[in-house]
Amino acid sequence: MGRSATSVAVMPQSHPLSITLLHSERSDMYSQPRVLAFGTYNVRKHPRVGILIDGLRQNGCIVEEINHPLELSTAQRVEILKKPWKLFGFGWNLLTLWSRLRRDAKQWMKHNGRPDAVLVGYMGHFDVLLAHHVFRKTPIILDHLIFAGDTAKDRGAQGLKVKLLKKLDRMAINASTLAVLDTEEHKAMLQPEDNGMVIPVGAPxxxxxxxxxxxxxxxxxxxxxxxxxxxxxxxxxxxxxxxxxxxxxxxxxxxxxxxxxxxxxxxxxxxxxxxxxxxxxxxxxxxxxxxxxxxxxxxxxxxxxxxxxxxxxxxxxxxxxxxxxxxxxxxxxxxxxxxxxxxxxxxxxxxxxxxxxxxxxxxxxxxxxxxxxxxxxxxxxxxxxxxxxxxxxxxxx
Structure with missing residues (x-):
C-alpha cells in the first residue's frame, strides 16, 4: 500500500511512563525537528495522537513521548468537560500524573535542551495548561478536536454550564501556539487572532x-x-x-x-x-x-x-x-x-x-x-x- 512501517519501542505496561525515541543513524539527526508528545493521553483508547506521532516521524521529525495515561474513557473525559467540578473527584490521580509529567519533562530538558515543539494530545484541555507552564517559550501544538462548550451543548447542556466550558476552551487555546482542528467548520469557531490548522482525523x-x-x-x-x-x-x-x-x-x-x-x-x-x-x-x-x-x-x-x-x-x-x-x-x-x-x-x-x-x-x-x-x-x-x-x-x- 506504499506506507512505510514505523518501529516503536514500548515501555513495559506496568511502567506508567512512556518515553519513546525514533533512533537514526544519521550524524545530523538533531538537525531534524524534535517534537515532544506530552500529557495524560491514552493512545489505546484515543488513537488520534498516535496517528499524529506516527505521521510526524514518517515526515522527518524526531518524536519522543512523555506520557502518563489517565485511565478514563472518552465518556468520562467528556463528562468532566461538561461538569468541571468533577475534576476534584479524580484530582489526586491527575495531580500525581502531572507531578510525574513535570518531573520527566524537567529531566528530559536537562539532558536534551528544549524541544522544537510540544504536542498535546486529544482531550488535552487541562494538559495544555500544564504544558504552557513547563515549556515556556516553546511552540505548543494542541490537538483540539473537541470544543468543550460545543460538546456539552450537543448533549443537552445550556446556560452557565456552556459558558464556563467555552471559557475552558478559550483558556486551552490561549495556552497553545497552534490549535489543530479536524474540519474547516471547527476552525471557524476559533477567534481571528488564533492560529489554527485543519488536519483530518485519519486512521491508524x-x-x-x-x-x-x-x-x-x-x-x-x-x-x-x-x-x-x-x-x-x-x-x-x-x-x-x-x-x-x-x-x-x-x-x-x-x-x-x-x-x-x-x-x-x-x-x-x-x-x-x-x-x-x-x-x-x-x-x-x-x-x-x-x-x-x-x-x-x-x-x-x-x-x-x-x-x-x-x-x-x-x-x-x-x-x-x-x-x-x-x-x-x-x-x-x-x-x-x-x-x-x-x-x-x-x-x-x-x-x-x-x-x-x-x-x-x-x-x-x-x-x-x-x-x-x-x-x-x-x-x-x-x-x-x-x-x-x-x-x-x-x-x-
Missing part, C-alpha cells in the same frame, strides 16, 4: 492492515460502533432497521457501544432478531471486527455538532475497506468526496434506501467498497501530517 495503520487481511471474506452484514450520543444519530439507524424489516428485508446489524440514546435504540428495535448489540469490543479487536462487514455506518444526527464533524469511525471504516454510509454534511462531503455514500441527516427512510440499494446490487456494493479504499489512502498518518511537519520545521529555520 492497523485499520488498513485489517482491510488487507479481510480480503474477500467479508459478510454482507452492517456494523455501527460509537457512544450513542446525539451526535451519532443512533435512533435513525434503529428506525432504518425497522423500515427495512417492514419491507421484508432483514440484513444483520451489529451495533457496538452504549450511551444516552441506547435505551431508545433498544426500544425501537425490540423484536428484530437481525439486530445484535455488543456493549464493547476491545480496541485491538475493533479493526478486524469492522473489516469483516460489508457496510459500516457513520453519523446521522441533525445537531449543530453533527453538522461540523467528520467522525473517526468514517475514516477508520474506509481504511478497513467497508462501504460507508454517512450523513450528507458540508465537512463530510468536502473531505470524503465519492469515498462514501451520503444520505440526508436524520432521515431514516433515506438510510434504509441506501442500505437496500447497496445490498441488492453486488456491483454497487463492490464499487462503494473500492471507492472507500481509494479515498482512504489520502488519510494515512503520513499524508495528513505533512503540513504540520512543515509548520514545525519552519519554526526552527
Amino acid at each position: 495503520e492497523e485499520w488498513y492492515v485489517a482491510r488487507d487481511r479481510a480480503g474477500e471474506n467479508r459478510t454482507r452484514d452492517i456494523v455501527f460502533y460509537g457512544l450513542y450520543t446525539p451526535l451519532q444519530g443512533t435512533p435513525v439507524i434503529a428506525k432504518a432497521a425497522r423500515i427495512l424489516a417492514d419491507r421484508g428485508h432483514a440484513p444483520h446489524f451489529t451495533l457496538i457501544g452504549k450511551g444516552q440514546d441506547y435505551d431508545e435504540v433498544r426500544d425501537i428495535t425490540r423484536g428484530l432478531d437481525n439486530v445484535e448489540f455488543k456493549d464493547w469490543v476491545e480496541p485491538e479487536e475493533l479493526p478486524r471486527v469492522v473489516a469483516g462487514h460489508a457496510i459500516s455506518l457513520g453519523i446521522f444526527s441533525t445537531t449543530s455538532k453533527g453538522l461540523h464533524v467528520v467522525p473517526n469511525k468514517v475514516y477508520q471504516s474506509m481504511a478497513a475497506g467497508c462501504a460507508v454510509i454517512t450523513s450528507d454534511t458540508a465537512p463530510q462531503r468536502r473531505m470524503l468526496g465519492d469515498g462514501v455514500v451520503f444520505v440526508k441527516p436524520g432521515d431514516a427512510e433515506a438510510l434504509a434506501d441506501a442500505i437496500e440499494e447497496l445490498l441488492s446490487d453486488p456491483k454497487k456494493l463492490a464499487q462503494a467498497q473500492t471507492n472507500a479504499t481509494l479515498v482512504a489512502e489520502r488519510f494515512t498518518s503520513v499524508e495528513i501530517t505533512k503540513e504540520l511537519a512543515r509548520w514545525i520545521t519552519n519554526r526552527i529555520h
